[in-house]
Amino acid sequence: MTGASPVARLSLNQRTTAEWSLREAIDGCVRAGLPAIGVWREPVAEVGLDVAVRWVRDAGLRVSSVCRGGFFTGADPDARKLAHEENLRALDEAAALGAPTLVLVPGGLPDGDRDLVAARERAAEAVAALAPEAGVRGVRLGIEPMNPIYAADRGVVSTLAQALDIAALLPVEQVGVVVDTFHLWWEPDVHTTIRRAGARIASYQLADWITPLPADALLGRGHVGDGHVDFASFTRAVHAAGYTGDVEVEIFNADVWAAPGDDTVATLTDRYRELVEPHLH
């Protein structure tokens, strides 16, 4: 890789600079020399898909992923049908944006429902129903296992091993998994499981696990290096699995959001170059 830029695979997930509009995030990436951006559907919708497609193309950016589909664990069949249709729209958008991956956040338990086993089964069924639709659009579904702190209200798929079990039944070009350090850093044997994931890895996302947890624990993600995650061993495992895609930094944190976007991008670029990139080859 002699001569390649050290940030040749670095992508800004736009939620990391949540105060920026899509336009501002694109411009911020260009200013910082980042080659890729992970976009969210809501800010794309604000400007319209066609405009968003033109902006990222004109800026010369890759779209590393679209966040997010999923939310298909509703107990009501009508709700699941609506979720399926919404996911088709998300797949269309990802295809138009040239994103290889639609990140799937499975969804939590329905109100008052305590049957986690059944919710997980519904998630697996919904992924299976979407898989061929992803295939015809040339986009891959990325099942995102989420830290168990989110199991009740956001994501019932809690481990990489569990996500792989769901994906394993479906074609690898249609269904992969998202490896996010914040969500998975604690998982027993995760480095072995990452290697086993191999070509199933559809996205690699970075954020640190920090303590003490902030008052809003859902915003408890830190810059790479500020917390307890061992990014070196994690990244070596992802590299050893054969992953060659972009590496997204996705940080949910009120303090990070309050900082100027350019400062945030500068910090995450420095941390990536120091703590992640050396382990990617």
Add this chain to the structure above:
Amino acid sequence: MTGASPVARLSLNQRTTAEWSLREAIDGCVRAGLPAIGVWREPVAEVGLDVAVRWVRDAGLRVSSVCRGGFFTGADPDARKLAHEENLRALDEAAALGAPTLVLVPGGLPDGDRDLVAARERAAEAVAALAPEAGVRGVRLGIEPMNPIYAADRGVVSTLAQALDIAALLPVEQVGVVVDTFHLWWEPDVHTTIRRAGARIASYQLADWITPLPADALLGRGHVGDGHVDFASFTRAVHAAGYTGDVEVEIFNADVWAAPGDDTVATLTDRYRELVEPHLH
């Protein structure tokens, strides 16, 4: 079990009524007709072990467990030696109190240390070193797998499966596992793993997972029935595994602590009778 009291196996873990002294907690159990108490070392130390032993004996209470040993993941060998010696004292106390189980909280990552794999190995080694000491005292070590929310700063053993892997190498009468609903409710295939645990189950502890998480996420445990845990299926699995010991209610929650102790005991007794006890036989 015809004729047995519906609370014949219910135990108050004294942290649930954190404002009560040991004396007050013992009296509260007696007033409420509870047959057992889970004690913590600090309040026992406040009155002295001999006094505590006499009090629980005179009150006719069983001590279902002593909380807590462990905290043996230090990187420094001297720190681990001190932890081992502290755990011997905890075992002595558990034996004197007639408690079948010393609950082990493994401990977190040392400051600035990100090697979770190594910390977990040290935890396993420390349990192995303590096991024969537990055996000679007639007490069983209960490895407590903890919700991953605690993995960095309190407990590096994160799943029941992982706790069982550590215990499996050691005699079943010396080393068991703690099944705590708050810690394990999200674990994939946990009901199967509980059944597999069988005679390894050294303690069954109850608290609910509530959302939204309170500002202090470490105090985010609710009364049984207030959250997302499926106590029926959990309890049936514990029963099917052959567990016949006491069932402790252990709730860390600032609002619960602010309530009068007798009210808290009344609430947890009602919830236990309604949501747990019917599934124990």
